[in-house]
Amino acid sequence: MLSNIRIILVETSHAGNIGSAARAMKTMGLSDLALVAPRKYPHPKATALASNAADLLDTATVYDTLDDAIADCDLVVGTSTRARTIPWPLLTPRAFAEQMKVEAALTKKTAVLFGREASGLTNDELHRCHYHIQIPTNPDYSSLNIACALQVIAYELRVASLPANTTPVQWDYPFATAAQMESFYEHLHRVLIDTEFLNPAVPRQLMTRLRRLFSRARLDEMEMNILRGILTAVEKNLHK
Amino acid sequence: MLSNIRIILVETSHAGNIGSAARAMKTMGLSDLALVAPRKYPHPKATALASNAADLLDTATVYDTLDDAIADCDLVVGTSTRARTIPWPLLTPRAFAEQMKVEAALTKKTAVLFGREASGLTNDELHRCHYHIQIPTNPDYSSLNIACALQVIAYELRVASLPANTTPVQWDYPFATAAQMESFYEHLHRVLIDTEFLNPAVPRQLMTRLRRLFSRARLDEMEMNILRGILTAVEKNLHK
Numbered sequence: 071m072l073s074n075i076r077i078i079l080v081e082t083s084h085a086g087n088i089g090s091a092a093r094a095m096k097t098m099g100l101s102d103l104a105l106v107a108p109r110k111y112p113h114p115k116a117t118a119l120a121s122n123a124a125d126l127l128d129t130a131t132v133y134d135t136l137d138d139a140i141a142d143c144d145l146v147v148g149t150s151t152r153a154r155t156i157p158w159p160l161l162t163p164r165a166f167a168e169q170m171k172v173e174a175a176l177t178k179k180t181a182v183l184f185g186r187e188a189s190g191l192t193n194d195e196l197h198r199c200h201y202h203i204q205i206p207t208n209p210d211y212s213s214l215n216i217a218c219a220l221q222v223i224a225y226e227l228r229v230a231s232l233p234a235n236t237t238p239v240q241w242d243y244p245f246a247t248a249a250q251m252e253s254f255y256e257h258l259h260r261v262l263i264d265t266e267f268l269n270p271a272v273p274r275q276l277m278t279r280l281r282r283l284f285s286r287a288r289l290d291e292m293e294m295n296i297l298r299g300i301l302t303a304v305e306k307n308l309h310k
Numbered sequence: 311m312l313s314n315i316r317i318i319l320v321e322t323s324h325a326g327n328i329g330s331a332a333r334a335m336k337t338m339g340l341s342d343l344a345l346v347a348p349r350k351y352p353h354p355k356a357t358a359l360a361s362n363a364a365d366l367l368d369t370a371t372v373y374d375t376l377d378d379a380i381a382d383c384d385l386v387v388g389t390s391t392r393a394r395t396i397p398w399p400l401l402t403p404r405a406f407a408e409q410m411k412v413e414a415a416l417t418k419k420t421a422v423l424f425g426r427e428a429s430g431l432t433n434d435e436l437h438r439c440h441y442h443i444q445i446p447t448n449p450d451y452s453s454l455n456i457a458c459a460l461q462v463i464a465y466e467l468r469v470a471s472l473p474a475n476t477t478p479v480q481w482d483y484p485f486a487t488a489a490q491m492e493s494f495y496e497h498l499h500r501v502l503i504d505t506e507f508l509n510p511a512v513p514r515q516l517m518t519r520l521r522r523l524f525s526r527a528r529l530d531e532m533e534m535n536i537l538r539g540i541l542t543a544v545e546k547n548l549h550k
Contacts (some may be wrong), residue, residue, distance in 0.1 A: 099448040208339040221458040
């Protein structure tokens with residue numbers, strides 16, 4: 071899915087933004103970058119801001135016109151913050167990414183257009199799109215930097231492209247079993263009485279609260295052993 | 311929910327990144343910015359890159375230590391790309407945002423930490439966190455620019471903070487009713503026969519495909535009227 075997505079930057083003014091865009095793309099696994107009539111390109115600032123994504127600049131294609139850049143694309147979407155005189159089908163970044171996933175096998179090449187820093191995409195350009203993507207922004211200030219807007223959309227595409235539960239949680243010790251925890255609670259209870267912190271005649275909710283705390287944390291065996299070690303150390307010192 | 315979130319940039323080296331971060335925050339409706347021991351600040355480059363979010367720089371608080379910056383926070387989360395020697399509870403940006411929404415009424419102030427450009431957060435800093443947030447990245451290149459990482463997390467927080475279906479689709483004309491569409495299809499069918507495009511003895515799936523096309527597009531009244539106008543114009547010219 072990600073390999074079929076072409077990011078197209080239209081008439082970008084600042085070379086640095088092209089580099090930052092390449093970096094944002096690569097972090098999310100996108101690699102097909104097209105530039106339509108960039109103002110200054112190639113440019114050392116683009117290379118510097120691309121950081122370790124400069125390889126995307128090496129393989130980027132520069133086009134004279136948007137029509138050339140989208141010629142082989144069977145889906146074209148444009149990013150836009152402004153409402154248009156003729157409303158166009160509108161998707162959130164998430165809905166777009168979900169649709170891309172569902173239609174991945176049907177779509178040969180998808181173009182995602184990002185407009186000029188100051189003025190975005192023209193109406194003519196937006197009318198070449200099947201639909202528009204609008205990032206939900208603060209109504210008082212909706213002007214995302216190009217790389218940041220690209221990062222959000224590329225992020226949604228990456229999340230959609232990942233199989234569900236792709237990153238199993240890593241942990242270094244097995245979690246304590248219920249039997250181990252009961253044994254720990256007995257030990258804890260004993261020490262709390264020994265230390266006269268807990269009065270067995272008036273226990274209140276003390277053990278319940280401690281149970282809730284340690285349950286919530288879901289102790290691993292190492293942590294439980296550390297706590298039991300502390301309890302044992304306390305006991306030894308009490309009975310000296 | 312958004313007003314209770316403090317973004318903390320720890321020992322940022324490049325002043326421009328502080329400005330870009332402020333811009334990313336404001337586009338998503340965040341406003342509480344804290345800087346821990348920034349290398350160069352205030353700085354004209356920060357102001358320039360903040361664009362129309364420079365007001366966030368004016369109200370940003372500069373702290374000498376991270377502990378000072380998080381002192382009043384009851385939830386502290388850190389952004390991290392590296393696996394740690396001692397695994398820490400880990401959330402995706404989306405799961406974090408969803409948890410923030412659910413716990414919004416319980417949480418006084420949440421700190422979200424972003425580390426140094428070159429080296430991120432130290433282990434000491436990460437150990438001050440309740441959990442870590444990891445943006446799902448390309449395993450071959452996971453280095454997001456600070457503002458871009460912030461943009462992704464702020465975007466997820468904003469999306470979570472919005473009531474569902476907050477942006478009703480805008481359209482300029484009412485959609486055509488079923489009766490109007492049937493009348494249009496009759497008209498279309500008549501013209502296709504008149505133009506000898508459709509042979510009523512061998513209709514094949516032609517009308518079905520046209521129905522599917524126009525249904526999928528969900529014609530509005532204006533569009534339907536335009537199509538009917540075209541059909542009428544064709545008819546007039548045929549019968550001249």
